[in-house]
Amino acid sequence: MVINTVLSVMAYDYLPKKLGVYLSDDGGSCLTFYALLEVSQFSKIWLPFCKKFKVEPRCPEAYFTSTPEPHHDDPLMVEEWSSIKKLYEDMRNRIESTMKVGQISEEIRKQHKGFGEWDLVSDPRNHQTILQVLLTVFYALQAYPIILI
Incomplete structure (x- = not known):
């Protein structure tokens, strides 16, 4: 649900210079970080698709x-509709599979330095502040940041 909310807000038809998407995860979950990492990759395709075809609703699941x-x-x-739907379903399945396991595999951890923030000492009640900019998409020459706090 979080990934659809983030993607929906990012695709909102609003002044790009005045739109930023932030997610605050007070539990400090590396699973949320992973989901946003997946979203950041998918958004590179989803946002231009929404603009090009005037997609409504902009939430991929609802759409x-x-x-x-x-x-x-x-x-x-x-062709684009079918391709993007498959990419969305693949992303959703990867996230759901990871959530069921309840931890990030070493293979996934190697994909982004942000996973290094979680170690054996960190837990939802005892962790440092983590601020990581995952993505800035240049969409119509405007920047859309996704930030995890």
Whole structure:
């Protein structure tokens, strides 16, 4: 649910210079960090798709469950729709699988230095402040930051 909220807000049609997306996780969870890392990658495709095709609703879960696969004269739209839906489902499945296990694999931990903030001593009640900028997307020459605090 968090990933859909973040993606939905990022795709909001608002002045890009005045829109920032922040997520505060008071539990300091590396699982939330992982989910946002996945979202940051997917947003590079989702945000331009939303703008190009004027997507509504902008929440990927709501969009793909409420919008039937397009079958019209725009083959580019049909191809992109199918591709992005598959990418979204793959991302969602990776996040859900990781959440079920309850920990981040070593393979995933190696993908981003931010995972180094969690060690054997850190827990939701005893951890340092973690501030990591995951992504700045240049979308129509404007920056959209996602920040995890």
